Amino acid sequence: MTTMTATTTQVYQVFIKASPEQIWDAITKPEFTSRYFYGSHVDSTLEVGTPYRGWSPDRETLWVDGEVLDSDPPRRLSYTWRALYDEETAAEEPSRVSWEIEPQEGGVSKLTVVHDQLERAPKTAENVAGGWMYILSGMKTLLETGEPLSS
Amino acid sequence: MNDDPVFKALADPTRRLLLDRLYERDGRSLTELESDLEMTRFGVMKHLRVLEEAGLVVTRRSGREKLHYLNPVPIRLIHDRWIDKYTERRVSALADLKNELEDTA
Numbered sequence: 245m246t247t248m249t250a251t252t253t254q255v256y257q258v259f260i261k262a263s264p265e266q267i268w269d270a271i272t273k274p275e276f277t278s279r280y281f282y283g284s285h286v287d288s289t290l291e292v293g294t295p296y297r298g299w300s301p302d303r304e305t306l307w308v309d310g311e312v313l314d315s316d317p318p319r320r321l322s323y324t325w326r327a328l329y330d331e332e333t334a335a336e337e338p339s340r341v342s343w344e345i346e347p348q349e350g351g352v353s354k355l356t357v358v359h360d361q362l363e364r365a366p367k368t369a370e371n372v373a374g375g376w377m378y379i380l381s382g383m384k385t386l387l388e389t390g391e392p393l394s395s
Numbered sequence: 396m397n398d399d400p401v402f403k404a405l406a407d408p409t410r411r412l413l414l415d416r417l418y419e420r421d422g423r424s425l426t427e428l429e430s431d432l433e434m435t436r437f438g439v440m441k442h443l444r445v446l447e448e449a450g451l452v453v454t455r456r457s458g459r460e461k462l463h464y465l466n467p468v469p470i471r472l473i474h475d476r477w478i479d480k481y482t483e484r485r486v487s488a489l490a491d492l493k494n495e496l497e498d499t500a
Binding site: 252253254255256257258259356358377378380381384385 | 421422450453455462464466467468469471472475
C-alpha cells in the first residue's frame with residue numbers, strides 16, 4: 245500500500261452553499277461541531293491569546309488543545325493545534341490550523357482549511373489527513389441539508 | 396452539486412499523474428511539477444488549470460512561488476455520495492484485505 249509522505253502543509257477546500265456567517269457558526273459553536281466534528285464540542289471565546297479547545301462528546305476528555313492566534317469573524321480563524329486523543333500526537337509540538345472563508349456568487353462560500361507548521365508533528369500530519377476530508381464533507385452536508393452525515 | 400469538472404479532470408492520464416506527484420509530496424511549484432513530465436510548461440499549466448477548476452488542486456502563494464496542493468475533498472464528496480449509505484467499515488475492510496494481499500504477493 246502506498247502511503248502519503250507526511251508534508252508540513254496540508255490544504256483542504258470545499259464550496260458550501262451557505263453564508264460566511266453560517267460557516268463561521270459551524271466552526272465556532274459546539275451545537276454545530278458536535279454534529280460533524282467527531283461529536284466534539286468546541287470551547288473558545290475566540291479572543292486572540294485565549295485557549296481553543298475541543299472536548300469529547302461527553303465533555304470529559306480534552307481532545308484538542310490550542311491557542312487562538314487570529315480571529316476575524318466571519319472570514320478567518322487561526323489557532324494552534326495539539327491533538328490529545330492519541331498518545332503519539334499529544335507528545336508532538338503544536339501545529340497550526342487556519343480556516344479561511346470567502347464569499348462567492350450565488351450564496352456559495354469557499355472554505356479553505358490550512359493545517360501547517362507540521363514540521364515537528366509528523367504523527368499529527370498523518371493522523372489528521374483523512375480527518376479534515378471527513379469533517380469538511382460532514383460540514384457541507386450539515387449546512388446544505390440540515391442533517392449530519394450518516395455513519 | 397456539479398461533479399462534471401471532477402470526472403473530466405480525472406479522465407486524463409497526465410492529470411492523474413500530476414495528482415500522483417502531489418500525493419507523493421504536496422506543495423510543489425510549477426517548475427518542480429514540469430520537470431517530472433515530458434511536456435511543455437504551457438501544457439502542464441493547462442492541465443493544472445483544469446485540476447484547479449475542478450477543485451482537485453489548490454494553489455497558495457509562498458513568497459514569490461505559487462505552490463500546488465492536492466485537495467482530496469471533491470473525491471471524498473463523490474465517495475460519500477455512493478459509499479456512505481452502505482456500511483463503510485465493510486468496504487474499507489475489503490480494501491484493507493486487498494492491500495494486504497497485494498503487499499504479500
